[in-house]
Amino acid sequence: MRRFILSPSLLSADFGNLRGELEALEAAGLEWVHWDVMDGLFVPNITFGPPVIKALRASSKLFFDVHLMIDHPERYIREFADAGADLLCVHAETGVHLERTISAIREAGMQTGLALNPATPLNVAEYLLPQLDMVLVMSVNPGFGGQKFIPFCKEKIAALSKMIRERGLSTLIQVDGGVTLDNARELSDLGADVLVSGSAFFGHPPYAGRYQDFQRKMES
Numbered sequence: 001m002r003r004f005i006l007s008p009s010l011l012s013a014d015f016g017n018l019r020g021e022l023e024a025l026e027a028a029g030l031e032w033v034h035w036d037v038m039d040g041l042f043v044p045n046i047t048f049g050p051p052v053i054k055a056l057r058a059s060s061k062l063f064f065d066v067h068l069m070i071d072h073p074e075r076y077i078r079e080f081a082d083a084g085a086d087l088l089c090v091h092a093e094t095g096v097h098l099e100r101t102i103s104a105i106r107e108a109g110m111q112t113g114l115a116l117n118p119a120t121p122l123n124v125a126e127y128l129l130p131q132l133d134m135v136l137v138m139s140v141n142p143g144f145g146g147q148k149f150i151p152f153c154k155e156k157i158a159a160l161s162k163m164i165r166e167r168g169l170s171t172l173i174q175v176d177g178g179v180t181l182d183n184a185r186e187l188s189d190l191g192a193d194v195l196v197s198g199s200a201f202f203g204h205p206p207y208a209g210r211y212q213d214f215q216r217k218m219e220s
């Protein structure tokens with residue numbers, strides 16, 4: 001079985017009970033949780049920011065995988081580090097000085113991630129790959145949960161996987177958007193290491209059972 005991490009997206013969780021949701025994920029055996037931070041500018045939606053993440057950090061041992069969908073993310077690196085983010089992922093489309101931003105994330109003590117919108121070519125990530133712990137391949141246009149997987153992203157995952165292997169790197173590939181039980185195994189076979197799932201996870205309690213459903217797909 002390939003290495004497989006499931007990172008449930010809180011975008012589809014109960015915002016009125018985030019502490020309870022984090023506890024339930026941990027009790028169900030999950031190790032990662034995906035925070036979708038949206039600013040109403042880079043994407044049309046608005047969610048939560050560093051104060052909410054900070055308020056919940058002390059009560060959770062989960063790996064906080066933070067997906068920033070905000071303009072000029074370099075302004076907030078220190079705040080997210082202080083809030084307790086373990087990995088900070090910025091969008092390639094939000095900055096012209098990406099190397100500086102990625103270096104600043106590393107210097108702030110967090111793991112580094114670069115997210116690419118579906119139409120953004122892979123070569124944007126090429127020279128940064130040695131500095132990246134993870135590349136996030138968006139498989140929907142960011143902003144909302146519950147959208148359909150965009151089929152051409154499969155080709156992109158396979159090409160990124162080849163690029164990482166050819167360079168002898170261990171950069172993780174995360175796939176985010178429209179991930180379901182039906183496509184999880186195929187995405188893993190194409191090279192995805194971390195699958196984000198919002199609507200296909202939170203809509204189907206109990207979480208331990210849903211996590212097992214994903215794990216079984218990887219074993220079959």
Ligand SMILES: O=C(CO)[C@H](O)[C@H](O)COP(=O)(O)O
Pocket residue numbers: 009011012034036067069140141142143144145146147176177178179196197198199200
């Ligand atoms: O980044 C995101 C949206 O911008 C979310 O992580 C993603 O859409 C997860 O939701 P779903 O699994 O329902 O597609």
Ligand SMILES: [Co+2]
Pocket residue numbers: 009034035036067176196
């Ligand atoms: Co996301």
